[in-house]
Amino acid sequence: MKEWxxxxxxxxxxxxxxxxxxxxxxxxxxxxxxxPPAPEVERAWKQFSPDSLKLYPDPTANxxxxxxxxxHKVTKEQVFVGVGSDDVLATAFLTxxxxxxxxxxxxxxxxxxxxxxxxxxxxxxxxxxxxxxxxRAEDYFTENGGIVIANPNAPTGLMESLDFLEQILEKNQDVxxxxxxxxxxxxxxxxxxxxxxxxxxLVVRTFSKSRSLAGLRIGYAVGNEALIKAMNDVKYSYNxxxxxxxxxxxxxxxxxxxxxxQETVQKIIATRERTKKALSELGFTFPDSKANFIFAxxxxxxxxxxxxxxxxxxxxxxxxxxxxIDNYLRITIGTDREMDRFLAxxxxxxxxxxx
Amino acid sequence: MKEWxxxxxxxxxxxxxxxxxxxxxxxxxxxxxxxPPAPEVERAWKQFSPDSLKLYPDPTANxxxxxxxxxHKVTKEQVFVGVGSDDVLATAFLTxxxxxxxxxxxxxxxxxxxxxxxxxxxxxxxxxxxxxxxxRAEDYFTENGGIVIANPNAPTGLMESLDFLEQILEKNQDVxxxxxxxxxxxxxxxxxxxxxxxxxxLVVRTFSKSRSLAGLRIGYAVGNEALIKAMNDVKYSYNxxxxxxxxxxxxxxxxxxxxxxQETVQKIIATRERTKKALSELGFTFPDSKANFIFAxxxxxxxxxxxxxxxxxxxxxxxxxxxxIDNYLRITIGTDREMDRFLAxxxxxxxxxxx
Numbered sequence: 001m002k003e004w005x006x007x008x009x010x011x012x013x014x015x016x017x018x019x020x021x022x023x024x025x026x027x028x029x030x031x032x033x034x035x036p037p038a039p040e041v042e043r044a045w046k047q048f049s050p051d052s053l054k055l056y057p058d059p060t061a062n063x064x065x066x067x068x069x070x071x072h073k074v075t076k077e078q079v080f081v082g083v084g085s086d087d088v089l090a091t092a093f094l095t096x097x098x099x100x101x102x103x104x105x106x107x108x109x110x111x112x113x114x115x116x117x118x119x120x121x122x123x124x125x126x127x128x129x130x131x132x133x134x135x136r137a138e139d140y141f142t143e144n145g146g147i148v149i150a151n152p153n154a155p156t157g158l159m160e161s162l163d164f165l166e167q168i169l170e171k172n173q174d175v176x177x178x179x180x181x182x183x184x185x186x187x188x189x190x191x192x193x194x195x196x197x198x199x200x201x202l203v204v205r206t207f208s209k210s211r212s213l214a215g216l217r218i219g220y221a222v223g224n225e226a227l228i229k230a231m232n233d234v235k236y237s238y239n240x241x242x243x244x245x246x247x248x249x250x251x252x253x254x255x256x257x258x259x260x261x262q263e264t265v266q267k268i269i270a271t272r273e274r275t276k277k278a279l280s281e282l283g284f285t286f287p288d289s290k291a292n293f294i295f296a297x298x299x300x301x302x303x304x305x306x307x308x309x310x311x312x313x314x315x316x317x318x319x320x321x322x323x324x325i326d327n328y329l330r331i332t333i334g335t336d337r338e339m340d341r342f343l344a345x346x347x348x349x350x351x352x353x354x355x
Numbered sequence: 356m357k358e359w360x361x362x363x364x365x366x367x368x369x370x371x372x373x374x375x376x377x378x379x380x381x382x383x384x385x386x387x388x389x390x391p392p393a394p395e396v397e398r399a400w401k402q403f404s405p406d407s408l409k410l411y412p413d414p415t416a417n418x419x420x421x422x423x424x425x426x427h428k429v430t431k432e433q434v435f436v437g438v439g440s441d442d443v444l445a446t447a448f449l450t451x452x453x454x455x456x457x458x459x460x461x462x463x464x465x466x467x468x469x470x471x472x473x474x475x476x477x478x479x480x481x482x483x484x485x486x487x488x489x490x491r492a493e494d495y496f497t498e499n500g501g502i503v504i505a506n507p508n509a510p511t512g513l514m515e516s517l518d519f520l521e522q523i524l525e526k527n528q529d530v531x532x533x534x535x536x537x538x539x540x541x542x543x544x545x546x547x548x549x550x551x552x553x554x555x556x557l558v559v560r561t562f563s564k565s566r567s568l569a570g571l572r573i574g575y576a577v578g579n580e581a582l583i584k585a586m587n588d589v590k591y592s593y594n595x596x597x598x599x600x601x602x603x604x605x606x607x608x609x610x611x612x613x614x615x616x617q618e619t620v621q622k623i624i625a626t627r628e629r630t631k632k633a634l635s636e637l638g639f640t641f642p643d644s645k646a647n648f649i650f651a652x653x654x655x656x657x658x659x660x661x662x663x664x665x666x667x668x669x670x671x672x673x674x675x676x677x678x679x680i681d682n683y684l685r686i687t688i689g690t691d692r693e694m695d696r697f698l699a700x701x702x703x704x705x706x707x708x709x710x
Contacts, residue, residue, distance in 0.1 A: 003529035004555050007454040007500070008585045011592035019413055027410075036406035045405045050605070051391035053570035055382075056563070058374055083438060086594045099362040115593050145362070174358035200359050208411070215408035215600035230363045237366035238470050239441045245570035246601040250405070 012115075022314055026341055028332040029316040031183075031293050033212040035267070035335070037250075038260040041213070044253035048246065057248055059240045067252040068220055072192060077225040080232060081251075083242050085182055085206040085219030089148075090116045092202055092221060095234045096176040097122045101145035103175075106135055108325060110154045110180060133158055133287045133295075137167045147172055150180040152188050155320065155330045157289025159188045169198045176227070178202045183291035185210035185265050186272070192222060199224045209292055210265055211254050218243070218251045268292050272333045278343050279331075282350055293332045295325075301353050303327045309349040315342055367470075377669055381696055383687040384671040386538075386648050388567035390622070390690070392605075393615040396568070399608035403601065412603055414595045422607040423575055427547060432580040435587060436606075438597050440537055440561035440574030444503075445471045447557055447576060450589045451531040452477045456500035458530075461490050463680060465509045465535060488513055488642045492522045502527055505535040507543050510675065510685045512644025514543045524553045531582070533557045538646035540565035540620050541627070547577060554579045564647055565620055566609050573598070573606045623647050627688045633698050634686075637705055648687045650680075656708050658682045664704040670697055 018029060061081045069076040082088035093116045097103050100123070105113045107126040117124040127139030133156040140147055147168060152159045169177055177200055179191040184205070191203050202223040208214035221231065235242075243251075254261075272294065279286065279296050286296040297303060307319035307329055318330040333339065373384060416436045424431040437443035448471045452458050455478070460468045462481040472479040482494035488511040495502055502523060507514045524532055534546040536558055546558050557578040563569035576586065590597075598606075627649065634641065634651050641651040652658060662674035662684055673685040688694065 002554075004451070004531050005581070007451060007530075009450050009453050009589050011588050019411060021413075030411055032411060033409050036409055041408065042405045045403070048400075050397045050400045053396065053605070054388050054391055054567040056374060056385055056387060056569040057572070083597055083599075084594075086596070090593065095364050096359070096362060098364050112593065119593050175362070176359055199357075212409040214411040214596075217412070217596060217599040226360070233366050234364050238445065238467065238474050239439075241441070241569075241572060242438055244438075244572040244599065244602060247599060250408070 018316060020316055025314040025316060026334060026338045027316050028334050028338065028342060029318045029330075030214075031209055031291075031330075031332045032214050033209060033264065033268070033292070034333075034338060035212055035264045037212040038254050038257040040253040040256040041250050044250050048249050053245055055245075056241050057243055057245045059236070061243050061248055063252045064218070064243070064248045067255045068222075071255045072222055074195070074222055075225065078195075078222055078228055080221040080223075080228045080235075081243060082219050082221075082235070083247075084208060084217040085180065085204050086112060087217075087242065088204050088219040088221050089113075089178070089180065090119070091231050091235050092176070092178055092204065093117065093122060094120050095231045096202075096227075097146045099145040099175070101143060103146040103148065104140055104144045105148040106153065108133065108153075108156065109148075110150050110182075113148050129156070135160055135164070137164055140168045141171045144172070144175060146175045146177070148178045148180065150182065151191070152183045152186075152289070152291045154183065154291070155293070155295050155318070155325065155328070156287045157183070157291040157293055157295050158287045159290040162189055162191065162194065165191050166194065169194065169201060173198075173200055176200050176202055178204060180204045182206045182209060186292045187269050187290040195222065195224070199226070202227055207251060207254065210261070212264070213251065213254060216247050216250060218247055268333050271336050271339055274336075275331070275333060275339050275343070282343070282347060293330050295328050295330050297328045298350070301350060303329050305353070306346070306349060310342075310345060313345050315345055373671060375671055380669040380671060381689060381693045382671050383689050383693065383697060384673045384685075385569075386564055386646075386687045387569050388564060388619065388623070388647070389688075389693060390567055390619045392567040393609050393612040395608040395611045396605050399605050403604050408600055410600075411596050412598055412600045414591070416598050416603055418607045419573070419598070419603045420575075422610045423577075426610045427577055429550070429577055430580065433550075433577055433583055435576040435578075435583045435590075436598060437574050437576075437590070438602075439563060439572040440535065440559050441467060442572075442597065443559050443574040443576050444468075444533070444535065445474070446586050446590055447531070447533055447559065448472065448477060449475050450586045451557075451582075452501045454500040454530070456498060458501040458503065459495055459497075459499045460503040461508065463488070463508075463511065464503075465505050465537075468503050484511070490515055490519070492519055495523045496526045499527070499530060501530045501532070503533045503535065505537065506546070507538045507541075507644070507646045509538065509646070510648070510650050510673070510680070510683070511642045512538070512646040512648055512650050513642045514645040517544055517546065517549065520546050521549065524549065524556060528553075528555055531555050531557055533559060535559045537561045537564060541647045542624050542645040550577065550579070554581070557582055562606060562609065565616070567619070568606065568609060571602045571605060573602055623688050626691050626694055629691075630686070630688060630694050630698070637698070637702060648685050650683050650685050652683045653705070656705060658684045660708070661701070661704060665697075665700060668700050670700055
């Protein structure tokens with residue numbers, strides 16, 4: 001081994017989620033929205049001048065933070081934007097979790113929380129979920145350096161109530177509590193309403209799911225102005241320009257059409273509920289998801305086998321080879337047509353594998 | 356002070372560079388290209404489907420790394436792309452500088468090197484530039500954890516020779532040597548030709564200057580496949596999706612038109628040389644820049660005063676209130692028309708201030 005090779009940072013070799021691109025595939029593996037973004041995005045695209053790309057983007061992302069502030073009826077100083085909620089969450093970890101005490105998040109949750117904690121040398125503990133995959137509030141009543149709750153949680157899809165979040169916020173007023181609401185628009189109740197009451201609350205969201213803009217990479221956080229200023233100070237200190245000009249222009253435009261947004265979200269919810277019923281009939285069990293996916297386990301056939309059989313049919317769902325969840329499939333809600341094809345193939349596979 | 360406030364990360368309060376947006380301004384303060392990107396960018400933009408934004412971008416950025424590999428006649432596995440060269444450089448710091456020994460870069464250079472070193476807790480030393488602002492090779496012959504050389508250097512604009520770089524590479528085969536070539540297209544000689552000889556060399560570049568795409572945020576690194584794999588492993592380990600779909604599509608397109616690229620770069624070089632002559636005649640001295648800016652000091656009038664007077668006239672140049680360089684202005688090369696207006700105003704200001 002060469003000398004310089006010894007000093008390469010050791011990381012868990014991570015293989016990015018499969019992004020197949022086949023003409024006839026049904027892609028239900030990365031929680032994308034099956035519907036295109038609001039027509040205002042195409043309008044903004046047409047109005048956009050490619051020549052303007054010669055100039056740096058506005059580092060304050062004014063047009064987007066302004067649109068988000070108007071949308072959520074908060075001040076622009078309460079909104080932080082980043083390159084997807086991954087960027088926003090990582091910045092929040094770096095900004096707020098410097099006490100040296102362990103931060104807390106569930107053992108089964110979004111898989112990047114421990115990655116960022118390791119990256120920034122933040123100690124952490126992961127209380128186990130209950131048997132039914134719900135989070136136990138009391139596990140978060142001990143001394144800690146901060147708390148991160150995905151709500152609805154991923155990959156379970158389960159939603160905790162605002163009462164539950166208030167219990168955690170009440171008992172943890174000395175640390176920052178991050179509520180990651182990537183999936184909240186699909187039937188959950190947002191913690192944004194708690195912001196006036198808890199200055200230690202940071203709500204993080206994304207345009208990748210309910211806004212159909214995964215390809216633009218836009219996430220944001222809403223919190224009190226002191227928190228947002230701290231995040232901006234940290235962000236500007238090491239990189240002034242991250243949101244590109246197209247993200248700013250098109251991201252602001254997507255917020256203009258509330259009717260389209262509600263309609264799309266309601267379609268996905270309706271398809272999800274219909275899919276739950278069909279999965280039940282096929283012998284699956286699952287937590288009662290409020291997200292745009294269902295986390296399902298079959299009573300007889302192994303998740304991994306179903307995953308592989310579906311894959312052969314060009315139908316992609318997500319399978320995690322991890323303790324406690326290795327008999328579950330995470331199935332993104334697509335269009336009705338996609339779900340019909342998925343369910344038909346699923347039935348075939350289950351039938352093939354005998355009673 | 357509240358408890359949670361105590362644990363907010365302490366950073367140097369950084370104010371992002373001024374990004375004025377006035378109808379009649381001359382903006383020579385952030386080294387942007389005054390010419391629009393190649394027409395292929397507009398063509399790709401017209402062909403782009405905003406509906407495709409519902410899907411995540413390709414995490415391997417295949418279309419862009421492929422185009423860059425073809426352009427530079429290297430393999431795709433030798434190319435790493437990121438959100439501007441800031442992202443690429445920061446990832447390289449995180450990936451390669453883990454020996455615990457101090458990394459080395461000049462005391463006057465791009466201002467983010469020490470920021471990233473601090474962010475990732477990498478020790479560093481900054482050997483002083485020579486009186487004439489050139490880098491002294493011998494300062495880099497001591498034990499170290501890695502080396503970063505901007506070539507041409509910023510904000511001086513001075514280019515070191517390939518011989519100079521080879522001396523440094525020869526004596527430092529146990530560490531990674533990063534050559535940051537943000538400005539190399541404006542008349543410099545690229546270290547890319549040294550790649551077959553030095554496996555510890557990483558060349559970093561950007562689309563923000565010579566490619567007129569500052570607004571898209573695209574940077575890249577070229578190096579041997581082991582280095583690029585290490586960077587990708589680190590990057591994927593904490594964020595799989597950072598380059599958005601527009602950056603990938605439009606970034607790949609800009610590489611298609613070499614004639615336009617050469618023509619634009621030659622225009623900027625011609626304007627730079629003409630501007631040097633005019634500045635000399637006005638009593639300025641400056642290192643012999645090979646970049647798209649000139650770093651100039653006046654023999655009689657203070658840089659700060661000139662900066663402020665120009666600002667009143669809606670002409671923006673860059674002034675750094677830092678030791679050793681606080682009597683210099685960094686003047687980006689704009690169009691001939693912009694430079695004429697700048698030079699005329701400059702003459703007026705100098706005339707007003709006596710003799």
